Amino acid sequence: MEIVKLHYPLQAEIKGDEKIVLAMGFFDGVHLGHQDVLNKAKQKAQELGAKFCVLTYNHHPAVVYKQMTAHEKRYLTLYDEKMRLFEQMGVDRVYYTNYTYAFQNQSEQEFVNNFIKRFNAVAVVAGFDHTYGGTKDANMENLPKYSNGEFEVITADPVTLDGEKVSSTRIRKALDDCDVELAGKLLGRPYRTSGVTVHGREVGRLLGYPTANIEHPELQWLPSIGIYVVRVSFGDESHIAMASVGHNVTFSDSLPMTVEINILDFDKNIYGETLTIDWLSYIRGEVKFDTPQQLTSQLYDDEVFTRNYVQKHPEVID
Structure with missing residues (x-):
């Protein structure tokens, strides 16, 4: 698996020529919901004969816009474990991007141009609640507006367990409650x-x-x-x-x-x-x-x- 570390603004020579399917998200935990996103991207890549790629970030996006406690800054999966899990799931390439104010401050169209079109994505996959850019309109429902028909947008529905959404937040709470068995199920x-x-x-x-x-x-x-x-x-x-x-x-x-x-x-x-x-x-x-x-x-x-x-x-x- 190839890991490409990126710093925004991107250097001019950084781009992609071969077609890719891009799964987007922070993926802390790589839980059942994340796995659904990744599997959908993998399946689409196989259908299109494209590389299966992931766009993810170097730390919690929340670091940019709010003060976080020492506990909140912790992660379910640190870098090595996250990369191991990506490779285990068949990812061909990871775009590992620094999440800064400048990155978040991109307009929706700038994000699409810089991190989707630039890398020659023919399809992008993310969870229903995934956001990009710095405005309330930077969501999956609006993403096709900025594609100009150049890539397909696939939105994964929430995965549930016992009637509740599987999420990193739910896993962290389970661990805080000593419920490691529930964390394992999620x-x-x-x-x-x-x-x-x-x-x-x-x-x-x-x-x-x-x-x-x-x-x-x-x-x-x-x-x-x-x-x-x-x-x-x-x-x-x-x-x-x-x-x-x-x-x-x-x-x-x-x-x-x-x-x-x-x-x-x-x-x-x-x-x-x-x-x-x-x-x-x-x-x-x-x-x-x-x-x-x-x-x-x-x-x-x-x-x-x-x-x-x-x-x-x-x-x-x-």
């Missing part, structure tokens, strides 16, 4: 993060449950505080584990939040490894225990829960 796959294994306080080892402390990128959206069943992968290995997102409140009231992973039936030194974490199920909330022994007893119960979960869902270890 994504069509388990929610995934990755981070580097670093040294921690090694309290878990003293309790008989050694943990890998995972340092995530600052902009990664994480499930809320709690204990979870997860699958971790590195190299060609994959293992079931218990994950704790929390502050180790049994030992202090002032420790920073950490992500700690206890991998079942595992005894290797993996400091420095980048672990991929698939979040499978919520076990319980974080509890402040009176003694370390009470915590150890609870960890045993968590392990039993985790092993039972795997027995009920054997597909998670395939």
